[in-house]
Amino acid sequence: MPVFLKKLLLWGFVAFLIYFMAFRPDGAAQMFKGIGAALMAIAQGLGDFLTGMMT
Template identity: 80%
Template sequence: MPVLVKKILTWGFVAFLIYFVAFRPDGAAQVFKGIGAALMAIFQGLGDFMTGLMS
């Protein structure tokens, strides 16, 4: 991917995040809570898997 296109997409994404957080804070909070919950579930499952291997 050309550098200019990558830069434009990156700045567009940053602008969208700022807009989303500024004008839809409740929606943004729910999205970030969902992402956090998904990451916690993944790491919990990985931890359970590793514990199962060790015992």
């Protein structure tokens, strides 16, 4: 993928996030809470897996 296209997509994504947070703050907060919960579940699962391997 050309560098210009990557930069364009990145800036478009950043602009969308800013727009989303400015005009739908409740929806943005719920989305970030969901992402955080998913990351925590992944980390917990990985921790449980590693603990199970050690015992």
